[in-house]
Amino acid sequence: MSPIDDELRTTLQRRSTDVSPLPDPLGGITSRARRLRRRRVAAAMGSAAVVVAAVAVAVPLAMGGGTGTTVRQPAGSAEPTPSSQGALDPAQPWAERGLVGKEVVASSCAQCRPLFTQQFGSTTETFAVGENPDSALFLARDYTTANGAVLQQTQDLPKDLRVLTWALDGDATNPGRLVVIAAPDALVEYAPEGTGYQQISDVGQAPKGIGLVPLEAAAPKDTVRVTEADGTQVVVAAPDWKPADTSTPVNVLGWVHRGSAQKLSDAAVVAKFDAALPGTGGHYRSLVDGTSNGLDFTFGQAWHDGDAAAHTVAYDSSGVLFLGPETPRDPWVMAAVFSRTNATDLLVVLPRPGAGRIGYAPSATAAFTDIASGRSDLNSVGLVDRDPKALDDRVQVHRGDDSVILTEGVAKLTCGTKDCG
Amino acid sequence: MQPAFSDYVAARSAALLRTAYLLTGNRADAEDLLQTTLAKTYLAWDRIRDRDALDGYVRRTMVNTQTSFWRRKKPESLYDTPPDRPGRDAQADSDLHDALWSALAKLGRKQRAVLVLRYYEDLSETETAALLGISVGTVKSTTSRALAVLRQDSSLRDDPRTALPLGAPR
Numbered sequence: 001m002s003p004i005d006d007e008l009r010t011t012l013q014r015r016s017t018d019v020s021p022l023p024d025p026l027g028g029i030t031s032r033a034r035r036l037r038r039r040r041v042a043a044a045m046g047s048a049a050v051v052v053a054a055v056a057v058a059v060p061l062a063m064g065g066g067t068g069t070t071v072r073q074p075a076g077s078a079e080p081t082p083s084s085q086g087a088l089d090p091a092q093p094w095a096e097r098g099l100v101g102k103e104v105v106a107s108s109c110a111q112c113r114p115l116f117t118q119q120f121g122s123t124t125e126t127f128a129v130g131e132n133p134d135s136a137l138f139l140a141r142d143y144t145t146a147n148g149a150v151l152q153q154t155q156d157l158p159k160d161l162r163v164l165t166w167a168l169d170g171d172a173t174n175p176g177r178l179v180v181i182a183a184p185d186a187l188v189e190y191a192p193e194g195t196g197y198q199q200i201s202d203v204g205q206a207p208k209g210i211g212l213v214p215l216e217a218a219a220p221k222d223t224v225r226v227t228e229a230d231g232t233q234v235v236v237a238a239p240d241w242k243p244a245d246t247s248t249p250v251n252v253l254g255w256v257h258r259g260s261a262q263k264l265s266d267a268a269v270v271a272k273f274d275a276a277l278p279g280t281g282g283h284y285r286s287l288v289d290g291t292s293n294g295l296d297f298t299f300g301q302a303w304h305d306g307d308a309a310a311h312t313v314a315y316d317s318s319g320v321l322f323l324g325p326e327t328p329r330d331p332w333v334m335a336a337v338f339s340r341t342n343a344t345d346l347l348v349v350l351p352r353p354g355a356g357r358i359g360y361a362p363s364a365t366a367a368f369t370d371i372a373s374g375r376s377d378l379n380s381v382g383l384v385d386r387d388p389k390a391l392d393d394r395v396q397v398h399r400g401d402d403s404v405i406l407t408e409g410v411a412k413l414t415c416g417t418k419d420c421g
Numbered sequence: 422m423q424p425a426f427s428d429y430v431a432a433r434s435a436a437l438l439r440t441a442y443l444l445t446g447n448r449a450d451a452e453d454l455l456q457t458t459l460a461k462t463y464l465a466w467d468r469i470r471d472r473d474a475l476d477g478y479v480r481r482t483m484v485n486t487q488t489s490f491w492r493r494k495k496p497e498s499l500y501d502t503p504p505d506r507p508g509r510d511a512q513a514d515s516d517l518h519d520a521l522w523s524a525l526a527k528l529g530r531k532q533r534a535v536l537v538l539r540y541y542e543d544l545s546e547t548e549t550a551a552l553l554g555i556s557v558g559t560v561k562s563t564t565s566r567a568l569a570v571l572r573q574d575s576s577l578r579d580d581p582r583t584a585l586p587l588g589a590p591r
Contacts, residue, residue, distance in 0.1 A: 004568055005540070011518040011525075012541040016439035022452065025434035025459070026427060032460035275474030276481070276551065278465050320547045323554055337557050339547040345557065388561055416555040 281305030
């Protein structure tokens with residue numbers, strides 16, 4: 001330990017003791033969280049990737065002469081329309097329907113007025129509407145989860161809404177579903193192919209003005225038709241939906257597992273992965289496992305359900321996970337550094353199956369030496385006792401005919417989520 | 422607000438504020454950083470299944486949030502001026518620590534975060550790498566370079582207490 005280490009530690013400790021606690025640490029957190037959430041929703045709504053929640057805005061057209069003429073308007077692209085009896089007014093919102101009195105609007109959303117509450121599986125969910133301090137209309141969806149927690153999602157809405165639609169994912173036992181909320185006196189109908197409407201409000205579990213449809217497959221042409229009491233008819237495209245994608249991300253490598261039997265459990269790796277990158281439905285696939293100088297290690301990929309890409313991760317028996325960036329598609333080589341002792345780190349180099357020999361050079365100018373492990377249990381995996389201070393060491397991968405495929409710096413191969421770019 | 426979240430904030434906010442202060446260098450920005458960090462944690466609360474890993478998640482959120490703060494503001498404008506410290510006997514130490522504190526203000530955001538995590542939070546190089554999403558090698562090189570910058574600071578260059586041990590490379 002050098003003198004500056006001690007002095008720096010002392011300086012930081014002394015400075016920190018000058019900091020008195022906040023008198024009310026909880027004050028302002030919920031309002032700040034709400035602002036953050038709205039910003040996120042606003043950003044998300046600008047993205048084509050948003051398919052979970054969509055709000056449809058329709059241009060109403062009074063039926064003329066009983067001909068039933070309607071105007072169809074795609075979601076989110078309508079011009080402002082004059083308000084009429086059926087439009088949603090946050091000051092005097094539509095009557096609450098469903099499980100009235102059992103709404104789960106969070107205390108943080110005291111200004112929310114519930115529109116519809118229902119039981120879905122083990123969840124009670126409430127759809128509510130309210131006005132921000134800047135008079136912008138917003139919609140909140142609150143729901144309890146199995147552990148009793150309350151989540152809240154909000155999104156800003158345009159004015160003069162006549163129908164709200166959501167396509168929501170299901171759970172383990174229930175399919176996804178389309179939820180439509182309109183005025184209580186409105187008739188709600190649904191057409192999976194855009195024609196042949198069937199009434200979905202005021203039937204089965206659906207109260208007046210509420211439409212509920214199970215969703216089990218994508219229906220790109222489906223539409224919702226709302227007929228209000230005065231004859232005003234609104235047709236909107238139902239929001240896009242497809243079954244939740246729990247398949248494996250495309251960048252998960254199909255490489256054969258190498259090394260010894262996996263000693264560190266998938267669950268341990270996933271728990272750390274969840275902590276580093278919160279999500280649900282975590283998976284880990286090991287590419288190589290081994291033991292070196294008493295350190296058990298595993299190196300592979302982890303992802304959550306619905307993720308488009310898996311991350312490179314490394315984990316060892318000290319209990320620390322290294323979260324790398326999204327794994328490139330079918331790379332020639334992967335590498336991870338494990339902190340083993342103060343003297344040397346362990347560099348694990350994993351070439352694509354079928355590659356030839358691999359070499360390592362401890363500096364930018366040093367010659368390469370072969371590092372493919374002679375240990376039969378590690379099958380073409382390179383293990384290097386690496387100088388912790390090495391900054392410009394390199395790895396070289398050869399084809400089977402011994403031509404060089406790739407020469408790359410270890411720092412680039414082992415970069416994390418933040419220092420690759 | 423959920424009781425578990427409230428309990429966590431009540432138990433940990435004082436310590437988190439201290440870390441925020443060391444990352445930002447002044448009280449106002451530290452309070453703002455803490456509030457933003459806790460708001461983000463509140464939004465993610467139900468997705469954090471491993472409650473034993475909460476501190477790590479919160480620290481990571483704080484450092485990442487502070488990164489964006491640093492990108493918007495000049496470090497020089499952030500720092501509280503060193504407070505007056507009584508006692509002539511402690512004057513030399515106080516001068517050194519004030520100089521170190523001022524020198525810290527001149528470091529880059531990643532360098533400062535690495536030093537706070539390593540020397541205040543006492544995280545290992547591997548833990549720091551995992552928390553910051555950088556490699557262990559980057560933690561080592563960043564620490565080494567940050568300490569070199571501190572040693573070369575004009576107010577610390579000639580102080581024997583910040584010198585390298587005999588025989589160490591410069």
